[in-house]
Every structure is written in C-alpha cells, then in structure tokens.
Amino acid sequence: EAGVAQSPRYKIIEKRQSVAFWCNPISGHATLYWYQQILGQGPKLLIQFQNNGVVDDSQLPKDRFSAERLKGVDSTLKIQPAKLEDSAVYLCASSLDRGGLNEQFFGPGTRLTVL
C-alpha cells in the first residue's frame, strides 16, 4: 500500500514570494491533515479536511495561508506572501474515517526555507 506522498521535498523562496505544497493521501482515507513543524517544536495542526470539507482551520493564518482539497483526494497548501517565520517543515497526514481510533499516517514533509 502506497503511503502519503508530498512534493516538493524542499523549497527555498524569498520573503513575500508565494509557494504551494501538494499532498496525495493514502487511497481511501477520507481525512487529511496539514501540520506545520517549526524547528525545535512539535507539529501543529494548520487545517483538517474530511473529504473536501474543512473540519478545523482555527490555527491557519488565513491572511496568507490557504488550502483546498478538490474532489476529496489530493490537497494543496499555499502561502502568499511568505514571511521569514513560515520557515518550517509542512507535514501532511491522512486517516480513515470510521468510529473509534483512526491512525494518522504521515508523509515525508516539505521543508520550506524563507530567506
């Protein structure tokens, strides 16, 4: 079974530029998460989708971050314009949607450096 795929693995941009990250979850996983992991910290949820609907985006800086999950499969996270403090690893995870505990499976992440 293929895991969660993310691209690109690395991205370097100048501040005020825009950037987009892509995530393809495990086939059949209805729930998709984007986490931001700043160096020296644990991952923090940015946004959670169930199918193509948003469940939780309370920690998403909506003035510069946006995310979409068209057709309830792939997802794209965009930052525009980027700030220095956006330098981080962006992790995508997915899980099944059923009663009880659903394990979250993580992708390899995208390391973003904003100069």
Add this chain to the structure above:
Amino acid sequence: AQTVTQSQPEMSVQEAETVTLSCTYDTSESNYYLFWYKQPPSRQMILVIRQEAYKQQNATENRFSVNFQKAAKSFSLKISDSQLGDTAMYFCAFMKLKNFGNEKLTFGTGTRLTIIP
C-alpha cells in the same frame, strides 16, 4: 485546550541500555488517546506505541513500553535494549476521543534521543 510537555530536550544512552523518555499532559477530557511518535532525520513521523486512556494496562510493543499514570497525567516511554536505529526525535502526542470522525494530534516539543555505539 490540551497541552503536552516534554521536559527533556535531549538524551543519550549507550547501545543495549534502557532509556526512559518523560511526558506530561494537561486536559479536562476523560476519554482520549496518548501516543509516542518517532521522527528520524528522514522526517517521516512513525507511530511507536499508543495508549487508550480508559485502559489501565500499560501498552507494550516489543522493546517499547509505556508507564501511563492517568491521575498524574504522566505518560513515559521506556525503550529496552536500545539500538542504533532508535536514534531519532521522539514526540509525545494527545488525541481527544470522538465517537465518529477524527481528531487532531497535539504534540509536545520532542526529545532528541541519541544511541551511542
């Protein structure tokens, strides 16, 4: 809101020895899960072990075991017979239990574990 605290930023131990990583958490929830994740330099977050809060018995997975103290809100990870491949960042995480659907993970700040040959 839930908080997870890992008070040991770094630890190191000789290969084959036993090491214990500490984690405390704060929540008003009564039903939840606790997890330990491993993140090697490849950045892939890997689930090591999980514990259901309603279970009194401590979870065990091969060389990995936990000491879950619900009243004290403590959840430590013990790694026995440590191996070089155990070198990684270890994150403690909390998840609220829902009857349907999924909840986010709340992570601690991590402990960098180094196994010395």
